[in-house]
Amino acid sequence: MVMAVTSSWNSRAGVRGERHLILIPGLLLALVVTAAISIATGAVAIELFSLPGILLGSEAATVRDTVIVWSVRLPRTLLAALVGAALAASGAVLQGLFRNPLADPGLVGVSSGSVLAAVCTIVIGQNLFGSAATRLLPVSAFVGGLLATILLYTIATRNGRTYTATMLLGGVAIGAIAMALTGVLIFMSTEQQLREFTFWSLGSLAGATWEKVASVILFMALALLLWPLLARGLDRLALGESEAGHMGVNVQHLKRAAIVATALLTGVAVSVSGAIGFIGLVVPHLLRLVMSPRHIFLVPAAALLGANLLLLADMIARTIVAPAELPIGIVTACIGGPVFLWMLITNVRQLEG
């Protein structure tokens, strides 16, 4: 069905370049609705229409509902939306950098690098700084993601050309090394630390706090500062490094900015929610099927769709086996895995090239 929808959209290619005008506001509207449903859903059901009152502090709201919304549901909903947005946006930028729709922070080892650095911080950092180490998590996850991205780019790109097979295999290798080192740390860790690791390896939004929400917003704002450097440059990079250079792009600056932006977004997402896969892969790819791949529209649209999807996945994760909770990484992998296979099959020609 997706294919049928896609082809009927493509046949009206005349409006394809302008579709972001409908898609972006539509996704924004959908996000508001999804977020409201997410806040209302849970062990204690809250009436949808009482939400505005609770959020605006009206006197009609019960204390119980106000506490649930403000200290549990709202931070979790915001965190899910922000993490989804960060992952999808970082996927879109990473794909632009590698000129390849199969790049994803989870698949190519960037997330594993972040996880390793985060786990390092917990195990080694706690001995050095005590509980303050937790606050360093976003920064260390960023550094880990940054190192993994730089390493991968060095391996996979030669003479301005990124080789898909090298990129995917290099990513597998980096992921394996990072996982092995993470395993060593787990072996050395205490009972308490061990419990925290499950969270990292499968991904979870449980334990959302306002502090985590604030750290994601801060890192996303930092990544946003790099945005003017990136949008048109990544479009031009789609033709290759030397063509982008001929069109006036400072390719070295562009690549550095893209790597830092990806690492900021992936790092902070990993630091608050562990490794959640496939959002960064699937979202930009689906969008490119229906709208212009120009990054100035693609990245914001990806952020919005990523936010929507991760909110939905989180609702599934916390309701499907209630009162227990499924790690959200399992939900995104169940949906994203098959989509990735489908992309591999339809991209066979490019992979062999």
Place this chain on the structure above:
Amino acid sequence: MFHALDVSFSRGKNPIISNANLELRAGELTVVIGPNGAGKSTLLKLLTGDLTPASGNIWFDGRALQQWSSRELAARRAVLSQSTTLAFPFTVREVISLGFPDGLQVRDRHAIVAEALHSFDLRGFEHRLFQELSGGEQQRVHLARVVCQLRSGATEGPKCLFLDEPVSNLDIKHQIHTLSAVRELLSPRIGAFVILHDLNLAATFADRIVIMRGGHIAANDITERALTAKILTAVFGVRMNVACHGEKRRVELAEGC
């Protein structure tokens, strides 16, 4: 405007270009011909700054090439490479617009794109997906892109168009259309440097011909003087005659080949 002084370049131990001296002039269409592996593309890449010479210097408009930033150069010269792949599904109009400088007025963009679509026989293609076009159509889109980049670039100073085998995938009609469009672009401020394989296209459209062999510039002169049976036969290793029709030259295979 472009000067190459004693430029050499090698890959590993193999010299690709040896002591090349060349001047490109605004207002002229310079065509480079030569057998495979003669160093034509390498010379083009040296002049566009893609490669850095091992020795010798390249000057553009009185300044050493490496002192130009990529943004400054992009306003003054546009480059069509031999093979270009596109990673994402852009439309034809989007590909053509990639070369525009940031902050160009929308109205100017539309006017320049419309003219390029006309010059390269691409009307009606602008909303098609680039990846779904044939090889020749894609080549014409890239030509339109580099021409738009050059036209929307700097309003002062000399400018140059570099084309590496721009007509290799085109049918005869579009070969002629394309090279005519390039000629129409020439002005006292704009020159072009074009690599071609077809000697008669070179003879028809070039003001000046550079003949390369084995990394050396074997000849560099106005078309009427550069195209001689003797040098063509020596360079290409096939016996050829050059017929004169007034100013024009026509290259033919010699009998017995």
